[in-house]
Amino acid sequence: MHICLLEPLxxxxxxxxxxxxxxxxxGHSFVAAHDKSSNPDELIRRAQGADVIMIANNPLPGEVIRALPQLKLIAVAFTGIDHVDVSACRERGIAVSNCAGYSDTAVAELSVGLAIDVFRLVAAGHAAVHTGGNSTGMVGREIAGKTVGxxxxxxxxxxxxxxxxxxxAHVLGYARHENPQATAFGIQHVNLETLLEQSDIVSLHLPLNETTRKSFGEEHFARMKESAIFINCARGAIVDNDALAVALNTEQIAGAGIDVFDMEPPIPADYPLLSAKNTIFTPHVAYLTQEAMIRRAHIEFENVAAWLAGTPQNLCEI
Structure with missing residues (x-):
């Protein structure tokens, strides 16, 4: 089998x-690209003759998939596969695997970190020190005793x-199907309306699919407390980010910590969310730690080896 890694890991x-x-x-052949490319022709050139291609979060359009007649497996070093044209995979019967779990700790830590940043005005404090300011107006809030949804x-x-x-914090949870592990840990599952109305921090952790796309919007922010903050380290396209900007600028909610957007950074200067009040941004780095990168690489190669051995693992439903 010919195996092609189309981007660095x-x-x-x-x-x-x-x-x-x-x-x-x-006995398999393996080649690895040393840089990213979003050019379909270049991706096709790199993957010529491939039975297996390996990618991370670089988009893989249908025209590339359809141009590779020998392709049988796409191994994705990422949790989500929304950047892969799965309809083209279905047409061809191509399997897709992912690396679910590699970034659980990394994303969770940044979610909490953004909440701390917003609550304790870390970025504002940093700016104040650099501009000769002081602690005036820097009264923060504590997570202890708050309700997190x-x-x-x-x-x-x-x-x-x-x-x-x-x-x-007291932790509430919402999911279409309750996770027994979350319940066993002590997360109290409630309906979404109750979660939004009671939470001081709302942290989003849904996958992006056709059901969830733009599913979190104006009506959800309207249910939140005026003192609540919103954290998104999941997928930007799940949220109506224009509605989020309005909710922040009209002080319908108190702040936000955002790692993901409707597009990958760099973000256009006229993107409404960029000018929203009391909002901290990071450029889609929640998954990006040294430990997570090593972890996902091991999982991706294990996925390929398992598939080649006839015992596939981590296959996605497409």
Missing amino acids: GIDSTILHELSQPLIDA IVGTGHIGTQTGKLFAAFG
């Missing part, structure tokens, strides 16, 4: 060699709830 070349060598020793109690949502609970 953010790991040291020594680790990449260690992970790919068993495939080569088993986790929208989506999967692995990442549950891990986020655990971290908030460690700060002394």
